[in-house]
Each structure stands twice: as structure tokens, then as C-alpha cells.
Amino acid sequence: MKYIIVLGDGMAGRALGELGGRTTLEAAKTPVMDRLARVSEIGMASMVPKGMAPGSDTANLAVLGYDPRIYYTGRSPLEALSIGVKMEDTDVSFRCNLVTLSEEEGAYKDRTILDHSADEISSEDAAVLLEALKEGILRDGYRLYAGTSYRHLLLWERGQVMDLTPPHDILGKRIGEYLPSDAVLREMMEKSYEILERHPLNEERRRNGQRPANAAWFWGAGKRPELTSFKERTGQKGVMISAVDLLKGIAVGAGMDIIRVEGANGGLHTNYSGKANAAVSALTEGGYDFAYIHVEAPDEMGHQGKIEEKIQAIEAIDEKVLGTVIGGLRDAGEEFRLLLLPDHPTPIEVRTHTADPVPYLLYDSTKEEPGERIYCEKTAAGTGREWKDGFRLIGHLLQEELC
Numbered sequence: 328m329k330y331i332i333v334l335g336d337g338m339a340g341r342a343l344g345e346l347g348g349r350t351t352l353e354a355a356k357t358p359v360m361d362r363l364a365r366v367s368e369i370g371m372a373s374m375v376p377k378g379m380a381p382g383s384d385t386a387n388l389a390v391l392g393y394d395p396r397i398y399y400t401g402r403s404p405l406e407a408l409s410i411g412v413k414m415e416d417t418d419v420s421f422r423c424n425l426v427t428l429s430e431e432e433g434a435y436k437d438r439t440i441l442d443h444s445a446d447e448i449s450s451e452d453a454a455v456l457l458e459a460l461k462e463g464i465l466r467d468g469y470r471l472y473a474g475t476s477y478r479h480l481l482l483w484e485r486g487q488v489m490d491l492t493p494p495h496d497i498l499g500k501r502i503g504e505y506l507p508s509d510a511v512l513r514e515m516m517e518k519s520y521e522i523l524e525r526h527p528l529n530e531e532r533r534r535n536g537q538r539p540a541n542a543a544w545f546w547g548a549g550k551r552p553e554l555t556s557f558k559e560r561t562g563q564k565g566v567m568i569s570a571v572d573l574l575k576g577i578a579v580g581a582g583m584d585i586i587r588v589e590g591a592n593g594g595l596h597t598n599y600s601g602k603a604n605a606a607v608s609a610l611t612e613g614g615y616d617f618a619y620i621h622v623e624a625p626d627e628m629g630h631q632g633k634i635e636e637k638i639q640a641i642e643a644i645d646e647k648v649l650g651t652v653i654g655g656l657r658d659a660g661e662e663f664r665l666l667l668l669p670d671h672p673t674p675i676e677v678r679t680h681t682a683d684p685v686p687y688l689l690y691d692s693t694k695e696e697p698g699e700r701i702y703c704e705k706t707a708a709g710t711g712r713e714w715k716d717g718f719r720l721i722g723h724l725l726q727e728e729l730c
Contacts, residue, residue, distance in 0.1 A: 329663040337626030337673030355641040364702040366695035370712025371684040381682040386670035392721040401549010409576035414551040419486030422547035423479040425540035436503035443494040444477040445540035463522040464515040491546040519543035554580035569621035593623040599647035607655030629673030
């Protein structure tokens with residue numbers, strides 16, 4: 328038996344007037360999901376423990392079976408594992424987003440965050456800007472590391488963990504009241520705007536109709552994490568397929584292998600089919616028992632408030648990921664169990680994560696049973712099935728009780 332999780336990051340949402348009271352998941356054309364729904368178990372699962380922030384970090388840990396209340400030490404340290412940054416016990420790492428701030432006259436603190444991703448800046452452009460920041464803002468005891476797209480990392484030797492606001496939570500808001508209380512972090516952030524606002528690469532981006540990546544924003548602080556081995560916990564040899572450093576970092580911490588897919592970029596136009604084909608090959612030829620396919624695009628479109636584009640991302644997951652995986656495993660004669668779900672909702676109207684339960688679909692190729700009409704939030708909630716401790720759901724997928 329092979330096991331697959333297809334994770335549509337932020338895929339769930341809320342009913343929208345623009346869609347006649349439907350969610351983006353309901354409005355999307357998803358024939359594969361709908362076929363599966365008719366012969367699958369559907370229900371709801373809470374992936375964010377009560378009182379914890381609804382981030383992709385806590386939620387994806389839970390999807391993989393790690394109780395965030397035990398294993399979570401901060402978002403950025405998980406990303407540090409992916410980038411290969413060696414952290415000492417006394418180090419603190421921070422996510423460093425390259426963001427777009429408004430550029431009107433006035434004080435830095437009066438600016439607003441227009442885009443948490445600077446138009447999903449390419450990793451190549453971001454690397455150029457990171458070099459300018461390394462030369463211009465760093466103080467003794469601080470180091471910057473380049474990641475993927477807009478997602479980068481600041482390391483503070485012998486640092487302090489502190490609560491900082493994610494930029495995607497304050498889109499369109501004045502930044503003054505959300506700046507760090509720490510004077511050095513705040514000074515570096517303000518200096519980053521001075522350096523990047525008129526950087527030649529940003530001038531070129533404006534000419535090309537792209538938003539400038541004109542500031543750094545620090546958040547997601549934490550210390551070095553310690554995860555128990557996924558194989559020791561589950562008995563499954565697992566592989567992670569994701570473009571996002573956070574997910575790759577979780578995989579590194581859990582001792583899972585990582586497959587990097589060309590053209591997988593964490594955006595709307597990622598290589599959906601390439602991810603799916605990589606999973607099929609890993610499961611049928613590579614000796615793996617378990618594959619985790621993470622797709623970031625619905626979350627990014629939710630943050631940007633783009634209804635049609637979020638629908639487009641969901642439809643691509645349906646056709647190019649689910650369709651490819653199911654067809655490939657059937658052609659190979661493999662028996663499999665597949666779990667489809669988001670990690671958290673990213674509703675269009677709030678443009679950030681919420682801690683609401685998410686709809687899941689569990690399909691078993693060996694025992695198709697009467698299921699539901701379609702896969703969506705409303706159908707899942709109506710079944711009455713709910714996993715209040717969502718980190719236990721993977722045990723249901725694997726047909727065993729996990730500690």
C-alpha cells in the first residue's frame with residue numbers, strides 16, 4: 328500500500344457574494360475531486376491547536392502528525408533547516424520577507440504594506456537585493472541568507488525570540504504599530520527601505536510593470552527545532568515535494584527526503600504536473616511508501632485577494648496533480664490511500680490565514696464506498712465527521728494509531 332497527501336495550501340475559504348454564496352473551492356471546476364468524493368470519506372479537521380497562530384508552519388506540522396503544541400519552536404527555524412543554515416542553541420532566526428511598501432512622501436512608519444511577496448519576486452531578483460542588504464543593513468551578530476522568491480532568513484546570534492507580525496496579516500495597514508520593539512531590528516528594517524527603494528533592479532521592475540521589492544520585513548522568530556523521525560514514528564519511508572523552504576525544512580527535521588522539481592516556484596504558474604509525476608516515480612520506482620505533495624498557489628492567491636486566480640490554482644491541483652497521481656498509480660498497478668486537504672483556510676475577504684477547521688477527503692483505491700456528492704467546505708461540515716486534534720488524522724490515513 329502506498330500513501331499520499333496532496334496539500335492545497337490555503338485552499339479552503341468562506342462563501343463569497345461575488346460567487347453567489349459559494350467558496351472558491353465550490354466554484355472551481357474539479358471533476359477529479361468530485362469523482363473521488365462519491366467514493367471517499369469526507370470530513371473536517373482542525374489543524375491549528377486552540378490558542379496558536381494559524382500559520383502554514385503549525386498546520387503542516389499537524390498534517391504530518393506532529394502536535395504543534397509539542398514540536399513547534401517558530402517558523403523561521405524550520406526554513407533554516409531547508410536552506411542549510413546551522414543554528415546553535417542560542418541562535419534565533421527570523422523570516423525575512425521582501426515586501427512592497429507604499430512610496431508616498433512621509434515617514435517610514437506611515438507607509439503601508441501593499442504586497443507581502445513583491446509580486447512573487449523571482450529568486451534570481453531577490454538574490455541581487457539580498458546582497459545589497461547584506462552590505463547595507465547588517466550589524467555584528469546578524470547574518471542574512473537567501474531563500475526562495477520573497478522568503479529569506481535573518482539569523483541573530485545569541486538572540487531573543489519575540490512576537491512579530493506576519494506581513495500578510497496587515498496588508499493595506501499602516502506599519503507603525505506593527506514594527507518591532509527591538510531597536511536594532513527596527514533600524515535594519517527602516518534602513519532596508521532606504522537601500523531598496525531606489526535600487527536599480529527595483530527601477531527596472533517598475534518599468535516592467537512589477538511591484539518593487541523595496542523593504543525587508545522580519546517575523547516568524549524561533550529557535551532550533553527538534554523533530555522525531557517520520558520513519559520511526561510511522562514506519563513509512565517518506566518524501567516531500569514542495570517549492571517552499573518551510574515544507575522542505577519540516578522534511579529535513581523529520582528525516583524525510585526531498586525531491587526538487589524544475590519549475591516548481593511556489594506561485595500560480597508552478598510545475599503542477601512535474602510535482603505529481605515526481606511523486607508517482609518516487610512511489611513506484613524510488614522505493615518510497617509515502618509522498619507529501621505541497622502546492623502553495625491557492626494560499627498566495629488568497630493573500631492577494633484574487634478570486635479567479637485562486638480558483639485557477641484549485642483547478643490545476645485537480646487536473647494536474649490529483650489526476651496525474653491517481654492515473655499514474657493505477658497504471659502502475661499500485662494500491663494506495665490518498666488524503667486531500669488544505670492546511671488552513673486563506674479566505675479571500677481577509678487575505679490571511681484563519682484557524683477554522685479544513686475539509687479533508689480520504690480515498691482508498693482498494694475499497695471504494697459510497698461517499699458524498701462533491702468535495703467542499705459545506706459538504707465536509709455536513710458529514711458530522713471531525714478530527715478536533717488534526718495531527719491524529721495522518722494515523723487514520725496510515726491505518727494505525729500514532730503517538
